[in-house]
Amino acid sequence: MWGVAPACRLTGLSRATLYRHRNPPAQPKPRTPRKPPPSALTDAERQQVLDLLNRPEYADLAPAQVWARELDEGRWWCSESTMYRILRAAGQTGERRAQATHPARTKPELVADAANQVWTWDITKLRGPDRGIWYHLYTVIDIWSRYVVGHLVAAHEDGQLAEALIADAAARERVDPDQLTVHADRGAAMTCKTVTQLLSDLKIGRSHSRPKTSNDNPYIEASFKTLKYDPTFPDRFGSIQHARQHCDAFYTYYNHEHRHSGIGLHTPASVHHGTAEQIRADRQRTLDAAWAAHPHRFGRRRPQPPRIPNRAWINKPDNNPPDQVTTPAATIHPAAES
Secondary structure, three states: OOOHHHHHHHHOOOHHHHHHHHOOOOOOOOOOOOOOOOOOOOHHHHHHHHHHHOOOOOOOOOHHHHHHHHHHOOOOOOOHHHHHHHHHHOOOOOOOOOOOOOOOOOOOOEEEOOOOOEEEEEEEEEEOOOOOOEEEEEEEEEOOOOOEEEEEEEOOOOHHHHHHHHHHHHHHOOOOOOOOEEEEOOOOOOOOHHHHHHHHHOOOEEEEOOOOOHHHOHHHHHHHHHHHOOOOOOOOOOOHHHHHHHHHHHHHHHHHOOOEHHHOOEOHHHHHOOOHHHHHHHHHHHHHHHHHHOHHHOOOOOOOOOOOOOEEEEOOOOOOOOOOOEEEHHHOOHHHHO
């Protein structure tokens, strides 16, 4: 009375399943092992090739090197690809050459809660008048106040120039022994003997970024971006005197006029020399007067000026108190410094 198709629809059974149950497929025949081709090496020959590749004189060489050297000696064992297959089967296809090992670099963790506790410095290039001509700008900045304590423009990188710059800044800021740590990356001028000896003589701590870790020195990189993205920054400098004049004018503006977003919109000089709290109090009085005159314009919250961070740090230490107002240097985007 019912055909197969409507019966399967009523029962929810697939027709393919019904036919498969009615006519089960025959059991497949077991596969016979594939016979090796006549050109394949025997097990003894494969072991000989593996022993050859693991000889002391060949253990650090790639199979191509072994194949060529044996051929030059008048011996042919197998093809280069067969050598790779034998090594792969033995689990030895990794790097065969001896590899230099380097201990993990210690992550620098620096914290400053006052001026002249942590400085960071670096060198950036400035385009000269012609292609291939560059000037080098050395800059030293205090990470807590963002105050540029010293800078110079030279025709080349030189450890002695860096030594003179740091020594002059330390004398001008009257840095006491064991008061200051100077952080830098691992460039030649930063790790040279003259700078290292100067810091040792002045009893100034020394810190370096880890290799290929850009956020170990964020403050100086952000300051360079602020310099180079300023509207007055030229595409090229006509001479080294032009570069020096521009940098002198810019850093004077940066230290004494630029309201820095990372330090509560105060100038670096104000924070560095201790007048920022008084200025913040004056700002609060101005906002209080505005609140009293126009409370409906501020909503329910009394306005307050931005707070000045209590601490600045490079790679926040794990034991940093959570209730402190900090500036997360390792996560600052350079655009936030403008």
